[in-house]
Amino acid sequence: MSQFVYQPHQQNGILLNANENPWDLPDFIRQEIKEALDTIAFNRYPEDSAQELCEAYSQIIQIPASQILAGNGSDQHLGLLIGTFLGKGKNLLTLSPDFGMYDYYASSYEAGILKYTIDPFSHLDVDDFIGFARENKPDLILFSNPNNPTGNLLNLDEIQKILAAVPCPVVVDEAYIEFAQGSAVVLLDRYDNLYVTRTLSKAYGLAGVRIGFLISNQANMDALRPLHVPYSVNSISAKVATIVLHHADWFQEQIETIKAERDRFKTLSLQRCRIQSSQANFMLIQTPEIEALKKTFKDNGLTIREYEGKDYCRITIGTPEENQIVKDVLEAFDKEEV
Numbered sequence: 602m603s604q605f606v607y608q609p610h611q612q613n614g615i616l617l618n619a620n621e622n623p624w625d626l627p628d629f630i631r632q633e634i635k636e637a638l639d640t641i642a643f644n645r646y647p648e649d650s651a652q653e654l655c656e657a658y659s660q661i662i663q664i665p666a667s668q669i670l671a672g673n674g675s676d677q678h679l680g681l682l683i684g685t686f687l688g689k690g691k692n693l694l695t696l697s698p699d700f701g702m703y704d705y706y707a708s709s710y711e712a713g714i715l716k717y718t719i720d721p722f723s724h725l726d727v728d729d730f731i732g733f734a735r736e737n738k739p740d741l742i743l744f745s746n747p748n749n750p751t752g753n754l755l756n757l758d759e760i761q762k763i764l765a766a767v768p769c770p771v772v773v774d775e776a777y778i779e780f781a782q783g784s785a786v787v788l789l790d791r792y793d794n795l796y797v798t799r800t801l802s803k804a805y806g807l808a809g810v811r812i813g814f815l816i817s818n819q820a821n822m823d824a825l826r827p828l829h830v831p832y833s834v835n836s837i838s839a840k841v842a843t844i845v846l847h848h849a850d851w852f853q854e855q856i857e858t859i860k861a862e863r864d865r866f867k868t869l870s871l872q873r874c875r876i877q878s879s880q881a882n883f884m885l886i887q888t889p890e891i892e893a894l895k896k897t898f899k900d901n902g903l904t905i906r907e908y909e910g911k912d913y914c915r916i917t918i919g920t921p922e923e924n925q926i927v928k929d930v931l932e933a934f935d936k937e938e939v
């Protein structure tokens with residue numbers, strides 16, 4: 602039985618808690634989707650390999666479609682990888698903090714979980730991490746890059762160092778890589794132990810559509826494909842996602858806006874709170890008065906991601922209007938008498 606209980610996130614208030622894209626799809630894409638719905642045979646099972654969708658993603662990441670597996674959110678692929686490489690008596694090595702679903706899947710497969718603790722406000726010491734991995738001999742290493750919740754990014758040299766140092770599979774979860782630079786997919790030809798997961802839930806604004814991708818070299822993908830649940834990408838999601846990917850340039854502009862909005866927070870000069878510089882579409886805010894800050898956000902209708910027992914919270918970059926509210930709240934909090 603799983604030890605880890607998944608907590609559904611809140612869906613009321615100004616939603617800055619799940620790192621979603623703050624804008625829904627524009628009218629011209631919605632119109633294209635409506636017209637495409639007429640072409641779907643609802644009575645038929647979907648085309649199992651979601652070929653058209655994988656081809657569209659292949660154009661974007663410049664990796665052959667045969668090395669891409671589409672799934673019901675990248676969560677499904679994380680579960681597939683954990684289920685494939687782990688089980689009773691095997692160990693996952695991940696970071697603390699990192700994305701909570703790793704614990705959920707590892708514990709549901711009864712695997713052990715080793716955590717390498719990182720300081721959210723400093724860069725991961727890769728040599729020390731490798732030392733920890735060598736000492737503990739995990740069966741799988743999995744971490745998000747950029748890291749959720751810190752927004753810190755390991756560069757490609759650091760990722761290569763890890764891949765070369767360990768014999769086990771290494772999964773780099775790139776749910777937020779569009780907001781940073783340096784995807785590990787360029788390393789797939791060189792490292793047989795590399796697996797990369799990506800999603801359309803964040804930069805491409807399709808959290809409700811549930812599409813993610815798993816990418817590795819051809820031999821690894823040939824081995825994994827038969828283990829993937831058949832028909833897990835439905836015809837509607839595949840069609841919507843394909844249309845969205847055909848408009849990747851439009852989303853690229855939106856990504857640039859979100860990055861510029863994120864970087865505008867750097868100009869805030871605060872005494873009571875520390876904002877971590879981030880390579881993702883969210884940022885970590887730390888303060889010794891975290892309970893008071895969480896209450897202030899709540900009182901102002903802002904829904905953010907809280908971490909029990911920690912002196913920080915995570916806040917998603919929203920629309921410019923939402924971000925202005927966040928800034929005003931932070932500045933007012935900073936000026937309050939303690």
Ligand SMILES: Cc1ncc(COP(=O)(O)O)c(C=O)c1O
Pocket residue numbers: 619620673674675676677700745749774776799800801802808811812813
């Ligand atoms: C690091 C990380 N990986 C994966 C996911 C899950 O993405 P998906 O919506 O594709 O299942 C999330 C969602 O918040 C995430 O933060």
